[in-house]
Amino acid sequence: MKKITLFYQKQCPFCKKALQYIDAAKAAHPELRPIEIEMIEETEQPEVADRYDYYYVPTFYIDGRKIHEGGIYSDEVESVLRKALE
Numbered sequence: 001m002k003k004i005t006l007f008y009q010k011q012c013p014f015c016k017k018a019l020q021y022i023d024a025a026k027a028a029h030p031e032l033r034p035i036e037i038e039m040i041e042e043t044e045q046p047e048v049a050d051r052y053d054y055y056y057v058p059t060f061y062i063d064g065r066k067i068h069e070g071g072i073y074s075d076e077v078e079s080v081l082r083k084a085l086e
């Protein structure tokens with residue numbers, strides 16, 4: 001299983017939706033439940049966020065490679081999670 005890193009902000013409405021989509025995908029698909037996501041709140045950990053190349057949140061990385069940046073829909077979240085299983 002590959003490592004997922006998620007950059008987000010607590011006040012971001014798109015990030016809140018992404019977190020809901022993650023929970024929903026894991027609830028609907030048992031094979032996705034074991035996937036762990038390192039969550040980095042960029043305003044609380046700017047020193048970590050500054051080491052990555054992105055402009056919008058939420059942003060998903062898998063094994064250090066950017067997979068998705070910005071607003072996201074439920075099917076896209078599921079796709080990110082499935083890529084971590086590959």
